[in-house]
Amino acid sequence: MRVGVLTGGGDCPGLNAVIRAVVRKGVKEHGFEFVGFCDGWRGPLEGLTMPLGIEQCRGILPRGGTILGSSRTNPFSVENGVERIRENLAVGGEDTLGVATKLADLGVRVVGVPKTIDNDLSGTDFTFGFDTAVNIATEAIDRLHTTAESHHRVLVVEVMGRHAGWIALHAGIAGGASAVLIPEVPFDIEAVCAHVETRFHSEYAPIIVVSEGAVPADGSGMTLASGEKDAFGHVRLGGIGDRLAREIEDRTGKEARAVVLGHVQRGGTPTAFDRWLATRFGLQAIDAVADGDYGVMVALRGADIVRVPLIEGTGELKVVSPREYAEAQVFFG
Numbered sequence: 001m002r003v004g005v006l007t008g009g010g011d012c013p014g015l016n017a018v019i020r021a022v023v024r025k026g027v028k029e030h031g032f033e034f035v036g037f038c039d040g041w042r043g044p045l046e047g048l049t050m051p052l053g054i055e056q057c058r059g060i061l062p063r064g065g066t067i068l069g070s071s072r073t074n075p076f077s078v079e080n081g082v083e084r085i086r087e088n089l090a091v092g093g094e095d096t097l098g099v100a101t102k103l104a105d106l107g108v109r110v111v112g113v114p115k116t117i118d119n120d121l122s123g124t125d126f127t128f129g130f131d132t133a134v135n136i137a138t139e140a141i142d143r144l145h146t147t148a149e150s151h152h153r154v155l156v157v158e159v160m161g162r163h164a165g166w167i168a169l170h171a172g173i174a175g176g177a178s179a180v181l182i183p184e185v186p187f188d189i190e191a192v193c194a195h196v197e198t199r200f201h202s203e204y205a206p207i208i209v210v211s212e213g214a215v216p217a218d219g220s221g222m223t224l225a226s227g228e229k230d231a232f233g234h235v236r237l238g239g240i241g242d243r244l245a246r247e248i249e250d251r252t253g254k255e256a257r258a259v260v261l262g263h264v265q266r267g268g269t270p271t272a273f274d275r276w277l278a279t280r281f282g283l284q285a286i287d288a289v290a291d292g293d294y295g296v297m298v299a300l301r302g303a304d305i306v307r308v309p310l311i312e313g314t315g316e317l318k319v320v321s322p323r324e325y326a327e328a329q330v331f332f333g
Helices: 015-028 042-046 094-105 130-151 166-174 189-201 240-252 272-290 310-314 322-329
Strands: 002-007 033-037 049-051 089-092 111-114 154-159 179-181 207-211 224-229 235-237 256-260 296-301 304-309
Touching (some): 002 015, 002 042, 033 042, 094 111, 094 310, 111 272, 111 310, 130 154, 130 207, 166 207, 179 189, 189 240, 272 296, 272 304
Parallel strands (some): 002 089, 089 111, 154 207
Antiparallel strands (some): 033 049, 296 304
C-alpha cells in the first residue's frame, strides 16, 4: 500500500515527530510505501511530492516546523479541487481536519492527527504543539517580570488564540500574570485599569496576558491586522496588545508597552511532552490506516490514544469554560 502524508495549515512543533513515527512503523511493521505531499493540500492538488522513507526521517525528531512544508490551501475553494484529491493521510489542525472531514464524507480514505498550538480541537484532551507554545509564552512572561518591575511599567503580552484562550490561560497562570484576557470572556477595560492601579499600589508592576482574539465588553469587536481573508475565511487578527496598552496608559497615566509573541510560539524545538505525544499519535494513526479504519482522528483521552470520528475533532471548537477561567481569576479577580 502507498500512503500519502501531508501537513496543512499553520506549522507547529511536533509535526516532524508524527511524520517520523508514521513512516518508521509503517515501513517496518506494515510494509507500506510512503509519499510526502508538499505544502499541505496544495501537494495533492498540484502533484507536488517528495520521497518519504526512513532515510528522510532521520534526525527530524527535535526539529520544529515540518519537512513537508505547509500552506493554508483549501481544495474546496479551488476549481475541481476535490476531484484532484486522492488517497492521503492528513496531519492537521482545525482547518486541515475540517477539509479532511469533508473529504472523508466523499469517500476519500483519510486519517487525521490533531495538531495545533491553540489546543482548540474538541475531540482530544490535548493537541501536540500546545505544550511547546505554552512553554515559550511562559518563559517570555518570566523574563518580562523583571524589566516591568525595573521600569515601573505595565507590560501587555499578546499571545495567539483566535477563538480559544488556552495559551493565554495556561501561560498566564504559569507565568504569574496579573490578568489574563481571553476570547471567551469579553473584558471590561475599566476593570482592567482598576486592577492595574491596585497592583501599583502594592509596588508591583503588572503583566497582562491577552489572546489575539480577546474583545472588549463595549462591543467594539476584534482587533484586525488586516481585513483580508484566507482560503478558510479567517481574517488576520493582531493589535489587541497595542490597543490595550494605549488604553491603560491613557486611563491610568502609567507607562504601558505591548509585547507581541506572534509566530515565535510556533517555532523551534518541541518540548519533550510534544515529542512524546506526537510520536504516539503517529504510531496509532498508521495502525488505523493498516486496519482500514478511515474517517477517524487519533486523540488523547486521559492517558490513552483512541480513535474518534473526524467530526468529533472539528464539529465545534474546544474553548475555555467558565470553571477553568475562574481558576485564573483567583489571582486577578
